[in-house]
Amino acid sequence: MKKLINKPEDVVFEALGGVALAHADLVRVHFNPNYVVRADAPIQGKVGVISGGGSGHEPMHGGFVGKGMLDAACPGAVFTSPTPDQMYEATKAVSGGAGVLHIVKNYTGDVLNFEMAAEMAQAEGIEVTSVVIDDDVAVQDSLYTAGRRGVGTTVLAEKICGAGAEQGRSLKAVTELCQKVNGWGRSMGMALTSCTVPHAGKPTFDLPEDQMEIGIGIHGEPGRVRMPLKSADEITEMLAMPIINDLPFKRGDQVIAMVNGMGGTPAIELYIIYRKLAEILSGSGVAIARRLVGNYITSLEMQGCSITLLKADDDLLNLWDAPVNTPALHW
Amino acid sequence: MKKLINKPEDVVFEALGGVALAHADLVRVHFNPNYVVRADAPIQGKVGVISGGGSGHEPMHGGFVGKGMLDAACPGAVFTSPTPDQMYEATKAVSGGAGVLHIVKNYTGDVLNFEMAAEMAQAEGIEVTSVVIDDDVAVQDSLYTAGRRGVGTTVLAEKICGAGAEQGRSLKAVTELCQKVNGWGRSMGMALTSCTVPHAGKPTFDLPEDQMEIGIGIHGEPGRVRMPLKSADEITEMLAMPIINDLPFKRGDQVIAMVNGMGGTPAIELYIIYRKLAEILSGSGVAIARRLVGNYITSLEMQGCSITLLKADDDLLNLWDAPVNTPALHW
Numbered sequence: 001m002k003k004l005i006n007k008p009e010d011v012v013f014e015a016l017g018g019v020a021l022a023h024a025d026l027v028r029v030h031f032n033p034n035y036v037v038r039a040d041a042p043i044q045g046k047v048g049v050i051s052g053g054g055s056g057h058e059p060m061h062g063g064f065v066g067k068g069m070l071d072a073a074c075p076g077a078v079f080t081s082p083t084p085d086q087m088y089e090a091t092k093a094v095s096g097g098a099g100v101l102h103i104v105k106n107y108t109g110d111v112l113n114f115e116m117a118a119e120m121a122q123a124e125g126i127e128v129t130s131v132v133i134d135d136d137v138a139v140q141d142s143l144y145t146a147g148r149r150g151v152g153t154t155v156l157a158e159k160i161c162g163a164g165a166e167q168g169r170s171l172k173a174v175t176e177l178c179q180k181v182n183g184w185g186r187s188m189g190m191a192l193t194s195c196t197v198p199h200a201g202k203p204t205f206d207l208p209e210d211q212m213e214i215g216i217g218i219h220g221e222p223g224r225v226r227m228p229l230k231s232a233d234e235i236t237e238m239l240a241m242p243i244i245n246d247l248p249f250k251r252g253d254q255v256i257a258m259v260n261g262m263g264g265t266p267a268i269e270l271y272i273i274y275r276k277l278a279e280i281l282s283g284s285g286v287a288i289a290r291r292l293v294g295n296y297i298t299s300l301e302m303q304g305c306s307i308t309l310l311k312a313d314d315d316l317l318n319l320w321d322a323p324v325n326t327p328a329l330h331w
Numbered sequence: 332m333k334k335l336i337n338k339p340e341d342v343v344f345e346a347l348g349g350v351a352l353a354h355a356d357l358v359r360v361h362f363n364p365n366y367v368v369r370a371d372a373p374i375q376g377k378v379g380v381i382s383g384g385g386s387g388h389e390p391m392h393g394g395f396v397g398k399g400m401l402d403a404a405c406p407g408a409v410f411t412s413p414t415p416d417q418m419y420e421a422t423k424a425v426s427g428g429a430g431v432l433h434i435v436k437n438y439t440g441d442v443l444n445f446e447m448a449a450e451m452a453q454a455e456g457i458e459v460t461s462v463v464i465d466d467d468v469a470v471q472d473s474l475y476t477a478g479r480r481g482v483g484t485t486v487l488a489e490k491i492c493g494a495g496a497e498q499g500r501s502l503k504a505v506t507e508l509c510q511k512v513n514g515w516g517r518s519m520g521m522a523l524t525s526c527t528v529p530h531a532g533k534p535t536f537d538l539p540e541d542q543m544e545i546g547i548g549i550h551g552e553p554g555r556v557r558m559p560l561k562s563a564d565e566i567t568e569m570l571a572m573p574i575i576n577d578l579p580f581k582r583g584d585q586v587i588a589m590v591n592g593m594g595g596t597p598a599i600e601l602y603i604i605y606r607k608l609a610e611i612l613s614g615s616g617v618a619i620a621r622r623l624v625g626n627y628i629t630s631l632e633m634q635g636c637s638i639t640l641l642k643a644d645d646d647l648l649n650l651w652d653a654p655v656n657t658p659a660l661h662w
Binding site: 002003004005006011012014015016017018019021022055056058059063078192193209212229231232233235263264265266267268269270271272273274275278291293295298300301303304305330331 | 333334335336337342343345346347348349350352353386387389390394409523524540543560562563564566594595596597598599600601602603604605606609622624626629631632634635636661662
């Protein structure tokens with residue numbers, strides 16, 4: 001295992017230490033329990049927006065904490081759900097009296113622990129709602145999931161709901177916004193290589209030199225099919241068409257599109273994917289209104305990519321365009 | 332070779348196509364010869380700032396074209412110098428009557444071709460100056476270099492000189508600014524793994540599973556030493572101390588610090604490096620006034636990192652803080 005780490009058990013603690021030192025103008029890091037929180041939290045009268053999950057998907061979620069996006073993020077151990085007390089303490093830390101939304105990726109541990117945290121916070125009089133993101137069209141159930149997995153749409157939901165909360169929308173309105181984003185967002189990913197969890201010390205799975213995995217999960221969970229490596233254009237089609245056909249995205253729709261790197265893929269390759277995606281969507285009569293190309297929801301050093309499409313109306317686009325100031329996303 | 336590409340010979344053309352589609356609000360891409368140029372170029376009365384070099388180091392340089400940074404970037408084939416006609420055409424495209432600065436990384440091909448392009452532009456009455464960046468403390472001469480290689484300081488020079496030009500400074504002033512940044516900037520990098528140039532189809536070098544290379548070049552050129560893999564803290568020291576001792580950076584100095592990923596390294600590992608770097612600098616009495624942590628000057632999918640320190644006075648910090656709006660850097 002080749003990694004820039006000290007002891008595997010210290011990876012998350014030390015990385016959070018680096019985040020705290022690098023981004024003290026934007027966020028504070030609380031240790032034991034671990035969470036990353038906006039430097040100016042809690043904001044009175046504003047709905048708090050929280051997410052979290054296993055570490056190893058950076059910049060998600062800690063890199064998305066700041067004005068116009070998340071109020072707090074709860075990082076678990078690598079590829080491991082955070083604990084209820086992390087989520088509970090983070091919820092209290094961002095509670096400004098207007099309630100708190102939990103944005104939860106659909107993995108069994110995340111869902112259960114966020115539920116428990118919500119109950120604990122509600123017992124103290126904090127109103128909490130939850131929206132489970134389940135946008136991955138690749139497989140119906142999965143290794144850690146009942147139902148579809150939560151992947152790239154989470155990033156877009158965090159941006160849009162964060163903007164809605166910043167505008168002063170109510171907990172009910174921000175929650176409905178999140179449900180709408182989840183309903184209109186679809187994703188699928190693929191891998192060229194595995195990744196190695198520091199604690200495990202060896203690759204999560206083996207993928208022969210001439211093979212790729214289509215429909216991979218962000219923890220290296222099995223996807224739809226292994227097959228010989230194809231061209232970037234063919235891979236883009238294999239990801240885009242199931243996404244387009246699932247919602248389905250229709251002629252005349254406009255979308256926010258994300259071409260996401262899994263962590264170990266050069267930017268030059270992501271732009272080749274984006275080029276083909278733009279051609280496919282253009283041919284389908286779907287307009288790309290906004291886009292992200294880069295590493296947003298990763299799987300450590302995995303090589304591969306995912307595509308996310310979110311159908312967008314004027315409200316979603318206005319919220320997308322609203323200012324955001326976080327370590328990983330700012331405009 | 333596992334890459335998200337179509338034909339190796341089309342990689343740069345197709346990636347530039349993706350950039351053109353994704354960032355049409357910020358840049359235009361000119362093909363044959365290839366260059367990326369600000370959408371609003373040329374800007375009358377403003378000094379033009381250009382850079383360029385082989386592709387495969389993204390986001391450098393094309394990702395840094397836009398308001399407050401580069402006016403144009405010339406991408407060569409992967410790890411191959413751009414041609415004089417690319418630089419010449421880009422120079423003409425950004426010339427607004429106040430002259431054009433070429434920021435050139437110190438590699439023999441880049442230096443020669445930029446010189447030729449400058450002569451061609453000067454013959455047409457465009458005033459051109461050049462600053463060669465040679466900030467890599469690892470080795471004195473190298474595979475493609477007489478003298479030190481140009482690496483991470485280039486990113487900082489592009490930001491700072493772009494800001495200076497945006498402020499309306501003269502060609503002489505922006506050129507002196509670039510010389511000052513090069514004089515005050517120092518870098519060193521390391522690799523855990525090789526990268527694979529698409530045309531070559533196989534790794535540039537072999538590095539055994541238990542070895543790392545300290546002082547690596549951004550094209551995989553040999554560094555100072557190969558040795559057994561060490562901890563992140565030890566690696567940070569091995570990079571930081573030669574940098575600190577070279578300028579030398581002294582107690583009381585303030586710096587802009589960059590912890591840069593080589594392309595295949597997860598963000599979580601870069602923050603572990605940053606944490607230790609902050610500790611080392613704090614112990615040396617050097618204050619980190621500003622910082623970047625992420626992928627800025629990469630080597631395709633190479634795993635590894637580099638550290639850049641730039642001594643900064645108030646002028647450099649003000650220029651650093653000035654607005655920038657490019658695909659890869661914006662605030």
